[in-house]
Amino acid sequence: MGIGDDELWRLLSPNGSRPHLGAEVVEEAIGLLDEGLLRFAERLPDGTWRHFTEPLKRLLLEYFRLHGAGIGDSMPLKTSWPPGVRVSPSAVVRRGAHVCEGAVLLPCQVGAGAWIGPDTMLDTFSSVGTGAQIGARVHLAQHAGIGGVLEPEQEQAVIVEDDCFIGSHCSVTEGVLVRERAVLGAGVQLTRTIPILDLTGRTLLEHRGEVPPGAVVVPGSRRRRFPAGEVGIACACIVGWRDERTDARVALNRAARRALAGLQGLEGVGVA
Numbered sequence: 001m002g003i004g005d006d007e008l009w010r011l012l013s014p015n016g017s018r019p020h021l022g023a024e025v026v027e028e029a030i031g032l033l034d035e036g037l038l039r040f041a042e043r044l045p046d047g048t049w050r051h052f053t054e055p056l057k058r059l060l061l062e063y064f065r066l067h068g069a070g071i072g073d074s075m076p077l078k079t080s081w082p083p084g085v086r087v088s089p090s091a092v093v094r095r096g097a098h099v100c101e102g103a104v105l106l107p108c109q110v111g112a113g114a115w116i117g118p119d120t121m122l123d124t125f126s127s128v129g130t131g132a133q134i135g136a137r138v139h140l141a142q143h144a145g146i147g148g149v150l151e152p153e154q155e156q157a158v159i160v161e162d163d164c165f166i167g168s169h170c171s172v173t174e175g176v177l178v179r180e181r182a183v184l185g186a187g188v189q190l191t192r193t194i195p196i197l198d199l200t201g202r203t204l205l206e207h208r209g210e211v212p213p214g215a216v217v218v219p220g221s222r223r224r225r226f227p228a229g230e231v232g233i234a235c236a237c238i239v240g241w242r243d244e245r246t247d248a249r250v251a252l253n254r255a256a257r258r259a260l261a262g263l264q265g266l267e268g269v270g271v272a
Helices: 006-012 023-035 053-067 244-250 254-264
Strands: 041-043 049-051 193-200 205-208 215-226 229-241
Touching: 023 053, 193 215
Parallel strands: 193 229
Antiparallel strands: 041 049, 193 205, 215 229
């Protein structure tokens, strides 16, 4: 069963009403999220993304209602993994998150409904929020944070497309879309309202809520005048475009992965 299944979609979106979903439907849908057969967003052939945030948020909230809010987490941790996944013993990945083959999860946190693409690395103390979609061969560096859709409640999931690098202490929230091969330098903060200024041409271009493909982005500030005085307001700046030199600097260590995979024989879950 996939995200386009008419019956499941009817149960999740009953003509604008919000009745309680049956426990069996909720459990089945959480299982489908866990297996990657349901997603908070899917990429269409033309490169746009179709979002399913509202019904799936409702699904997760219904799960929490059914299972109560006692001491501890009402959503259990994920226990099944594809072959070749490496998971640190201190990684916290909730059930309903889908992790693809070849992913490496160091001590990190992944929320329910998140999607972690193949050969992606979540570095130490990185976090991926509820429903966030992370593509293939992405590297989330140390302390990078990808926001979720529940706390605070958001209209759509954050998406990081394939082959991106998200630097240490970056924060990407509020449904921002980071297009393929983009590089976010350390400390970049992105929301739907923070301007992304393209400084690479003769004319200043401004983006909001979406990082262009292959952009190299660093933190910046822009002077703004207020009645009480002039201050620098945070922004992000595109200072270049990804090239071979950038690729070499941000590439995941594939040689080390191959060596470790050989030792483990790619049987089940490795230990990072």
